[in-house]
Amino acid sequence: MSLSLNLSITLSKRNLPAQAENVLKGNLVQRVFVLSNTQQPLMPCHPARARELLRQNKAAVFKRYPFTIVLHDRETGYIQPIEVKLDPGSKTTGIALNLHGKKGIKTVWAANLSHRGHQITEAITARSQQRRARRSRNLRYRKPRFLNRAKPKGWFAPSILSRVHNCETWIYRLIKMAPVTLSAIETVRFDMQLMENPNIAGLEYQRGTLLGFELREYLLQRDNHTCQYCGGASGDKILNIDHKHPRAKGGSDRLANLILSCHSCNGDKNATLIPDWLKQVKKSKSKLNIARAKRLPGIIANKVNALRDAAAVNATRYKIGDIVKASGLPVTFWSGGRTKKNRTEQGYQKDHWIDAACVGESGERVFIAKSLKPILISATGHGSRQMCRVDKYGFQRTSAKKNSCVAGFSTGDIVKAVVPGGKNKGTYTGRIAVRASGYFNLKSENIVIQGIKHQHCQILHERDGYNYH
Numbered sequence: 010m011s012l013s014l015n016l017s018i019t020l021s022k023r024n025l026p027a028q029a030e031n032v033l034k035g036n037l038v039q040r041v042f043v044l045s046n047t048q049q050p051l052m053p054c055h056p057a058r059a060r061e062l063l064r065q066n067k068a069a070v071f072k073r074y075p076f077t078i079v080l081h082d083r084e085t086g087y088i089q090p091i092e093v094k095l096d097p098g099s100k101t102t103g104i105a106l107n108l109h110g111k112k113g114i115k116t117v118w119a120a121n122l123s124h125r126g127h128q129i130t131e132a133i134t135a136r137s138q139q140r141r142a143r144r145s146r147n148l149r150y151r152k153p154r155f156l157n158r159a160k161p162k163g164w165f166a167p168s169i170l171s172r173v174h175n176c177e178t179w180i181y182r183l184i185k186m187a188p189v190t191l192s193a194i195e196t197v198r199f200d201m202q203l204m205e206n207p208n209i210a211g212l213e214y215q216r217g218t219l220l221g222f223e224l225r226e227y228l229l230q231r232d233n234h235t236c237q238y239c240g241g242a243s244g245d246k247i248l249n250i251d252h253k254h255p256r257a258k259g260g261s262d263r264l265a266n267l268i269l270s271c272h273s274c275n276g277d278k279n280a281t282l283i284p285d286w287l288k289q290v291k292k293s294k295s296k297l298n299i300a301r302a303k304r305l306p307g308i309i310a311n312k313v314n315a316l317r318d319a320a321a322v323n324a325t326r327y328k329i330g331d332i333v334k335a336s337g338l339p340v341t342f343w344s345g346g347r348t349k350k351n352r353t354e355q356g357y358q359k360d361h362w363i364d365a366a367c368v369g370e371s372g373e374r375v376f377i378a379k380s381l382k383p384i385l386i387s388a389t390g391h392g393s394r395q396m397c398r399v400d401k402y403g404f405q406r407t408s409a410k411k412n413s414c415v416a417g418f419s420t421g422d423i424v425k426a427v428v429p430g431g432k433n434k435g436t437y438t439g440r441i442a443v444r445a446s447g448y449f450n451l452k453s454e455n456i457v458i459q460g461i462k463h464q465h466c467q468i469l470h471e472r473d474g475y476n477y478h
């Protein structure tokens with residue numbers, strides 16, 4: 010018999026100890042960051058407590074996004090360890106703060122950070138097209154200037170670097186706002202070292218569920234969720250892990266000997282060697298066996314898929330890991346396979362910030378309240394350095410921008426505008442685009458209001474390169 014593991018993953022109920030469940034339940038919402046009067050980070054508090062402190066005039070608002078208060082009279086306070094966790098993604102990065110309390114670990118703050126890699130790629134393509142057009146516009150030949158430049162070692166494309174910088178910015182911001190003492194970051198999708206040399210962590214680890222889980226995830230990805238023997242011709246939805254060279258005949262558990270197989274193929278092949286099975290299969294004229302006969306020679310020739318290193322190990326994530334290390338925090342590096350195991354075993358849904366909360370060893374038992382909603386942060390950049398806008402032919406359309414600050418306001422500031430009369434009468438909150446005339450455009454949720462006088466605006470949050478929802 011060739012050994013097979015069933016791949017259906019059952020979602021167990023939240024795997025929390027009963028005591029922790031009792032103590033931690035309740036209406037957990039995003040905590041408010043608290044600073045001491047010397048601007049040292051103290052324990053984040055419940056919004057209700059923050060409102061009370063503000064009402065009693067014991068604290069003042071330090072920052073709106075993320076909401077931070079500063080205490081007037083306290084210099085220190087009781088501090089528990091807080092761990093910052095990161096699940097870096099190409100479009101969105103999940104961030105979570107987990108509090109290590111006496112009664113267990115819980116997520117107290119979370120965010121989904123959207124990157125702007127795509128916008129950067131577009132802007133750079135547009136710039137290179139402009140330059141190419143300009144070079145060829147005059148008749149005299151000009152050598153392209155970019156071909157003589159070597160990329161330095163460790164070079165990252167600007168779109169990718171922006172993701173790294175976004176993560177860096179937020180890690181350093183969180184360190185300033187909360188007493189962060191630990192960090193965990195998901196650096197690789199699959200722990201290849203663990204899978205290739207299962208012996209490294211001892212027998213118990215090998216037999217445990219962790220390796221099995223990560224292996225299944227890896228094989229599902231590598232073999233594209235399809236039976237490799239029949240290519241899905243059997244219509245069998247149940248997928249197993251099969252040993253190409255059967256274990257009964259001395260086949261190993263190494264990755265190269267493992268393959269994704271449907272239940273029917275797995276049963277049909279049993280402990281036969283693949284060349285022998287091919288001979289049997291060729292005798293039959295059924296559609297399924299014809300499909301198998303086509304694919305088996307490739308498997309015998311060892312033409313198995315291999316997830317490219319680039320897919321399994323991500324240079325960007327390591328770069329982010331280096332940045333966290335440089336901040337001086339102790340870092341745990343983690344793999345995506347293990348994060349998923351932590352998340353599914355506790356019955357949490359898939360979301361970037363939830364994945365982040367489940368990264369690391371403390372992610373095995375973490376309480377995430379259903380009422381907790383992440384703050385949505387999107388990178389907006391810091392405006393354009395283009396000195397003047399051009400028309401579609403590349404000719405100057407406007408004069409050079411003189412100043413980016415008008416009456417103390419900058420484009421991107423979040424303001425509250427109270428317009429007492431006129432056609433724009435009303436109260437609005439949103440981001441402004443400043444105009445030299447002193448009449449600004451204000452963009453709130455989904456509308457743009459034009460011509461709001463600067464005298465009617467009050468700054469809530471100065472531009473910092475991010476938008477908040």
Ligand SMILES: [Zn+2]
Pocket residue numbers: 236237238239240241242243270271272273274275
């Ligand atoms: Zn099959």
